[in-house]
Amino acid sequence: MAAEDGWNRVRVADLALRADVSRPSIYKEFGDRAGIGRALVEHETDEFLVGLAAVLDSHQGRLAQALEAAVAHALEQAAVNPFVGAVLTATRGGTDALLPFLTSRPEPVFSSTRRLLCVWLAATVPHTDDDSRTAAADLAVRLTLSHQLLPAHDPGATPPHIARAVCAVLGVPEQV
Secondary structure, three states, rough: HHHHHHHHHHHHHHHHHHHOHHHHHHHHHOOHHHHHHHHHHHHHHHHHHEEEHHHHOOOOOOHHHHHHHHHHHHHHHHHHHHHHHHHHHHHHHHOOHHHHHHHHOOHHHHHHHHHHHHHHHHHHHOOOOOOHHHHHHHHHHHHHHHHOOOOOOHHHHHHHHHHHHHHHHHHHOOEE
């Protein structure tokens, strides 16, 4: 429903009707409307992280290519995932209440993605220090999110640009 009409138009009564449960059951499970939004974002984040991990693992040992593929995957999800697309499209119009989950509340999207990338970087470039890996992961997530919210004129150039920036922060050549 959020993907169809935007989160601001989703009513608990409509959710209950579509799920064939009572409104009190929804409130008992999620607490309030914000709890429903949180659960939705957490579910979508889990799905995204599974896909992102698979992309990174498929390029094991090739840092720049893996980073490019990961950024491309994230940008593609913004284009093909109906829920993510609805949130991002609504944010461009300044109307969607789920925007804080992508920007000002670090959990679950931002922090979970950054943690995943930190762990992957530790396995991929173990000779780099923790601070550099944390900074590189933070940079990758922030830049990718920025490009999801406000796509570049040439979106195809974004993945290699972000990969180069991450490699620079790590102090490693792109060929690693």
